[in-house]
Amino acid sequence: MTNSTLTDAEARTLVAEAIQRIVPDADLDAVGDDVPLRAEFELDSLDFLSFVETLSQRSGVGITENDYEHLVTMRTCVGFLTGG
Amino acid sequence: MASFTMPSLGADMDEGTLLEWLVHPGDTVHKGDIVAVVDTAKAAIEVETFLDGVVAELLVEPGTVVPVGGPLATIEPDGATPAPAAAPEPTPEAAPEPAPEPAPAPAAAEPPREGQAPHVHSPLVRRLAHERGVDLTTVRGSGRDGTITREDVLRAAGTVETAHEEPAPTVLRTAAVRATPYARKLAADLGIDLEALRHSNGEPVTAAEVRAASPGEQPAPATTARTEPAAAPTPSEAVAAPPRQDRMRAAIATLMARSKREIPHYYLSTTVDLARATEWLHERNRTLSITERLVPAALLLKATALAATEVPEVNGYWVDDGFQAASQVHLGVAVSLRGGGLVTPAILDAASLELDELMATMKDLVTRARGGRLRGRELTEGTLTVTNLGEQGVESVVGVIYPPQVALVGFGRIAERPWAVDGLLGVRPIVTMTLSGDHRATDAMTGGRFLTAVDHHLQHPEEL
Incomplete structure (x- = not known):
């Protein structure tokens, strides 16, 4: 579904940056890989939309609404963005 | 000559701090033009004028705390002979006819009134003395005829050790890069280093320059990142706001x-099946780029606005023991701020907006609410408020009405639940909607x- 060439590390950085655009002081390192990001950082639906927008723009990966279910935790986000 | 006064930007506002003038004496202004930025407890707000005319004089300087109704500037209405333009930065001596004393601030905020003996010609100086906790009867005037000048007050303030809570006036913030107060605040909100914008000739950095230096789309700023005044030059200023x-x-x-003291609330609750609405939304979003997609909240707001046009009894104000229906639906939206608190700016005339316009307006409003750059009208003209975006996981929210409004709508989280349809049990997206x-x-x-x-409107999403 994706043809991204992102590495795991790049995807991880991208997810962190996309969160930090919304919550500037978010410390992703302090949050486990399996923690749901929306709840952890209290993202409302507009925040989440802008999160998705940043991920898509910077990775070049198209993201449909059906893909949202893959964008839950750091682990699932990285998995989705790297095509794994 | 008309007065441009400190507006009431909400029923909870007693006073505001003038942050920045966006006009100069001699400028022509029209009703609706943004002329100043005012800082309230909630946000920095861009304030419009309701007059057409020419700005004659700016009566207060940035950094000044002014009670609601206190004069800020004089405007020569259209058709009148323009007064000679005053200097952009009024000095104490330049203040002409004594401006009417501003409406008294709440007693607690006012130091004891000084005697009438000292010569003080300028309301600016009086206010400065109030702010700095200086008793004018103890100040010796150095101006003409012993008039007390601003410098006299500042000198006196420097020797008075007082635990005062007003913000230090901007004029004294000399330690850091020169910048207008609004520019300073913007820079803090947008995470821009003012040092990088410093002018070699000492000119203050303006808000426009800060905006220009901001990378494309602004991140939603941390609302807690408000800069306090730069390092104070004297000990007496060490106390920050x-x-x-x-x-x-x-x-x-x-x-x-x-609200709870004055308004006898009643509460209603109903459960709405959002299957059709969310399916319709999903189908529509499938073909759209991410930036054009709608969120369910847009549908909820539009449906609410349309219903308010049909049941106008819930849309308006309770004033002077009577209900005044509003002619349009200015839909207040409770926006929670990172770091705590909330503001409820209004989507103006929400019922007449197409869904994509309403969505864009909502995005813009939330971004500006969190960045602290709302307009006065958006905070004062709400006729009915929605608290939703109860996306924080709660099933329902029963809110407190914002006086003088007469109703508040609450939406809980949209969640899949077992639901009976036509005698069969299915799983549907459901939301609990309440009315206070x-x-x-x-x-x-x-x-x-x-x-x-x-509910009816939400069952016909294609007509929203």
């Missing part, structure tokens, strides 16, 4: 306590009609 969060807490406390109503203005029967109307 209370943090915005504390002031916002106090403002919310005042307003909500007033002012019993003085409406009875539960009317409130119920309103909720039914919202």
